[in-house]
Amino acid sequence: MTLLQRSLVPALLVLFGLGLAFGRQSKQPVVRAEKVAGTVSVLFGEGGNIGVSSGADGILIVDDQFERLVPEIEAALAKLAPGKAAPRFLVNTHHHGDHTGGNAHFGKSAVVLAHENVRARLLDEKAPATALPVVTYADGIALHLNGEEIRVLHVPGAHTDGDSVVWFKGSNVVHLGDLYFQLGYPFVDVASGGNVLGLIEGLRGLLPGLPADVRLVPGHGVVTGREGLEEYVKMLETLTARVREHLAEGRDVKAMLAAGVTKDFDPRWGNFAFVPPEKFVASIVDSLR
Numbered sequence: 001m002t003l004l005q006r007s008l009v010p011a012l013l014v015l016f017g018l019g020l021a022f023g024r025q026s027k028q029p030v031v032r033a034e035k036v037a038g039t040v041s042v043l044f045g046e047g048g049n050i051g052v053s054s055g056a057d058g059i060l061i062v063d064d065q066f067e068r069l070v071p072e073i074e075a076a077l078a079k080l081a082p083g084k085a086a087p088r089f090l091v092n093t094h095h096h097g098d099h100t101g102g103n104a105h106f107g108k109s110a111v112v113l114a115h116e117n118v119r120a121r122l123l124d125e126k127a128p129a130t131a132l133p134v135v136t137y138a139d140g141i142a143l144h145l146n147g148e149e150i151r152v153l154h155v156p157g158a159h160t161d162g163d164s165v166v167w168f169k170g171s172n173v174v175h176l177g178d179l180y181f182q183l184g185y186p187f188v189d190v191a192s193g194g195n196v197l198g199l200i201e202g203l204r205g206l207l208p209g210l211p212a213d214v215r216l217v218p219g220h221g222v223v224t225g226r227e228g229l230e231e232y233v234k235m236l237e238t239l240t241a242r243v244r245e246h247l248a249e250g251r252d253v254k255a256m257l258a259a260g261v262t263k264d265f266d267p268r269w270g271n272f273a274f275v276p277p278e279k280f281v282a283s284i285v286d287s288l289r
């Protein structure tokens with residue numbers, strides 16, 4: 001290769017990469033809105049699903065994905081509520097960056113609400129001042145907006161130590177945050193106070209109160225009814241019981257997987273790249289310690 005060729009190759013690669021990046025941006029928007037029920041819509045994109053209440057009183061959003069998606073999120077909100085697109089309220093279901101990445105922007109104009117542990121964790125992470133929850137609660141809080149009660153309930157020690165679910169009572173929709181991973185095995189953040197036993201207990205506690213025709217927005221995945229959540233909770237319970245037995249027999253995560261602990265569930269739940277079976281099983285082991 002000549003010197004000229006050697007310097008051209010990286011330059012061409014960079015141009016090719018930029019072309020891909022721009023091509024993707026201009027042709028395929030990442031954020032897509034879908035109506036759920038009543039006042040509630042959901043924005044799918046990258047990171048946690050965003051719940052939206054839009055109506056005569058304006059907009060409330062649940063979570064805000066990533067900072068780089070803010071322009072797309074704003075464009076989607078402008079379509080849902082022309083002239084009232086700036087959210088008045090923002091509820092964070094927990095502190096993870098794929099649910100709070102837009103806080104620094106939206107928090108400039110919206111009142112940010114979250115469980116008190118979310119504020120503490122964002123402070124620890126040196127989040128900018130506008131990203132911090134202004135209203136915090138220990139057990140929950142209610143908002144009255146767009147003709148309905150929006151009840152925010154804390155679920156202790158589940159996906160993290162600061163989880164909330166947001167129940168749009170009139171619309172009959174619940175945003176479950178990352179208590180509900182619809183697209184695969186859940187990430188249980190034991191290092192941030194999460195625990196699979198708390199996750200199961202929290203969801204078991206919610207299920208009897210959910211109306212038969214309720215719509216459930218997961219943190220990740222598609223909107224389902226009760227049956228989707230019931231299937232998920234049964235998977236959590238079954239695998240937790242199995243891991244408990246394996247632990248009692250002295251097996252570690254590797255030996256449990258070799259014995260096929262998740263095998264029959266993997267076709268439905270094992271395809272989410274971020275949480276392969278071994279990561280989920282390890283988090284159950286950590287939860288049972």
Ligand SMILES: [Zn+2]
Pocket residue numbers: 094096099159178
């Ligand atoms: Zn999360």
